[in-house]
Amino acid sequence: MxxxxxxxxxxxxxxxxxxxxxxxxxxxxxxxxxxxxxxxxxxxxxxxxxxxxxxxxxxxxxxxxxxxxxxxxxxxxxxxxxxxxxxxxxxxxxxxxxxxxxxxxxxxxxxxxxxxxxxxxxxxxxxxxxxxxxxxxDPVQFNHPGWIISQLQQAYPEQWQDILLANQQKAPLWLRVNSNKITAEDYSAALTAADIEHQQPLVAMPTAIKLNQAQDVTKLPGYVEGWFSVQDGAAQYAATLLDVKNCQHILDACCAPGGKTCHILELAPQAKVTALDKEPKRLIRVEENLARLGLTATVIAADAAEPDTWWQGQLFDRILLDVPCSATGVIRRHPDIRWLRKKADIPVLVAIQQQILQQCWQLLAPGGSLLYATCSVLPAENQQQITAFLQQHADASLQVIPHQPDPTTVGWQILPNEQQLDGFYYALLVKNGKD
Ligand SMILES: C[S@@+](CC[C@H](N)C(=O)[O-])C[C@H]1O[C@@H](n2cnc3c(N)ncnc32)[C@H](O)[C@@H]1O
CATH class of the missing domain: 1.10.940.10 (NusB-like)
Incomplete structure (x- = not known):
């Protein structure tokens, strides 16, 4: 009952x-x-x-x-x-x-x-x-714990209130069209035919479709056929920024539930993708997503910070590190995060991210690129993490991301609700050493 x-x-x-x-x-x-x-x-x-x-x-x-x-x-x-x-x-x-x-x-x-x-x-x-x-x-007026408010005030003296208000909004539903199976134009037409109002607001990425109303995604056109996946527009930049090609060996080191792994393979179906995650249970979702979309990757349960336990000796041309983080950029989607996450978690996460970054950097081929990503808005996990890494690694150079509004910043910080996206951070690093 x-x-x-x-x-x-x-x-x-x-x-x-x-x-x-x-x-x-x-x-x-x-x-x-x-x-x-x-x-x-x-x-x-x-x-x-x-x-x-x-x-x-x-x-x-x-x-x-x-x-x-x-x-x-x-x-x-x-x-x-x-x-x-x-x-x-x-x-x-x-x-x-x-x-x-x-x-x-x-x-x-x-x-x-x-x-x-x-x-x-x-x-x-x-x-x-x-x-x-x-x-x-402030904690009552803005409905957030004091420590998050203080960290945002420090990092964003002009925008902290906007970020807190954005976290109170309901997140829109974004889809990523599987360009392997259908063009964004045809999928948009299928949605229109089904009377589903939508937009393609990201100029550089027409495969990112935002629905005007929440929906049961299993009832959208082409769910069973794998015509689309559910993924926030901000997360959809990852595979695109990596500039993946069919001939490449690619590592997605923190892959579960597999949203970005599948996107990489949609863009480069012949690429040899190693999809790694520490949590074996979460890899079940990766396998399900790959199967639904008809894609293939080598899926491994292992610790990205301990390559000795899983690496086969082949350097990677591309590495995606979508590292575990505070998730402070996705509070609008997961409103419980603000209560579950504690201030003391941040230095612990920063240390894990640093280990994963340092260890995986050694697996990158000269001339290859590594995309560091978080769904955090805290500088300690983002700009400060990458600045420290660059200081310690002379063979790494930071690439400007075409979408970042200021080319002089370390990486691209997207704030929550900017262009209706989740809060996200990207830094693109290239390994020097190949002419
Ligand atoms: C932000 S989520 C990844 C989301 C995924 N990239 C996607 O787009 O669907 C971070 C993942 O890192 C995994 N993780 C945490 N520590 C790890 C480690 N040391 N090695 C590998 N994976 C790790 C977590 O289990 C979690 O699945």
Missing amino acids: SQNVRVLAAKCCFDIIDSGQSMSDALPHAQAQLDNDLDKALLQEICFGVMRYLPQLESATSQLMAKPLVKQLRPLQFLLYVGIYQLKFMRIPDHAAISETVEAARSLKGQSLTKLINAVLRNVQRHPGIFDFEDAP
């Missing part, structure tokens, strides 16, 4: 915030307990919303209750956020939002708290002023 959506939403938010699960693990697990797609979408909307507005939901609740609900009552505290989010941000009629939330409290063994929950929600309805956060401290 299908479960109550609000109960699942409260549990899911509890699993993320109190138990540290990621939304990509917790949400599908909760959605699997629902029968219909509308309920699944409602659950997602509520969970995303609570993650986006958590500090304001906490602050509003604390103004209406003497003490938060703790210990075994914590899921009911999250149920309050679920209720308030519906009242303040969704078009569900107030009476339905309140009665459904109170009903959910009963299922969460909160029989004795139904009066309290009802009273808090009614007070939110009656006192809209409690949701005025104009003069609140």
Whole structure:
């Protein structure tokens, strides 16, 4: 039998915030307990919303209750956020939002708290002023933890507020047309014929298509045939910037779930691609994606920072390092990241990135190029990482990326929502030594 959506939403938010699960693990697990797609979408909307507005939901609740609900009552505290989010941000009629939330409290063994929950929600309805956060401290006003705000203020004194506001937006759905199977023009025509509004806003990349509305991608034209993949426009630059050719040996060192591996092969189907990832489980998705698109790569589960354990001795002409990172550029797509990621994670990630970069650099042929990529907006993982690398490697030179607005910057930093793209960073390095 299908479960109550609000109960699942409260549990899911509890699993993320109190138990540290990621939304990509917790949400599908909760959605699997629902029968219909509308309920699944409602659950997602509520969970995303609570993650986006958590500090304001906490602050509003604390103004209406003497003490938060703790210990075994914590899921009911999250149920309050679920209720308030519906009242303040969704078009569900107030009476339905309140009665459904109170009903959910009963299922969460909160029989004795139904009066309290009802009273808090009614007070939110009656006192809209409690949701005025104009003069609140930055973490509440902007719904982000203080450490992220400080790092953004330091790195982007002019743009930090825009970045935080962009992180609150819903991300658009981008597709990458598989030029191996269909031209971008023909695919655009197929979408138009199916009445699906879309745009091709990236002048240099017509295969990147942005849909005007979220869709079930499995129902889009050509899903089974492999005519397209889902991939943000920013990520679609990776394979293009690498300038891949059929004759090349190419390493995609952090490949799962395989979005960029498949793009490389769509552009150069005869290339010999080695697709590596440390997580064997995540490689299942890579194999599935390659199979759906009819592409072939050598898929290996191994640590990119330890080539002795997997490298066969053939230098690579191209290397893509889409390294593990803070994911601070994709918060609009993964609103839980801001709560799960901690300040202390950053130096750890920087050290892993540095090791992968240094080790894989040795596998690059003279004259070959290596593209370093992150979905981060933090300079420590991006410009500072590459500047330090260039200082230590005389055989590396940095190429200007044609799209970067300022040719003097170290690499190309795309900020979230710039051209409606995810926040991303690219640095293109060439190995000197071949005439
Ligand atoms: C940003 S994701 C890659 C996304 C992928 N390139 C795509 O486009 O679909 C980073 C990946 O790096 C992998 N990873 C982390 N540390 C690694 C290591 N030391 N060696 C290889 N892979 C690693 C993670 O398992 C994760 O799948």
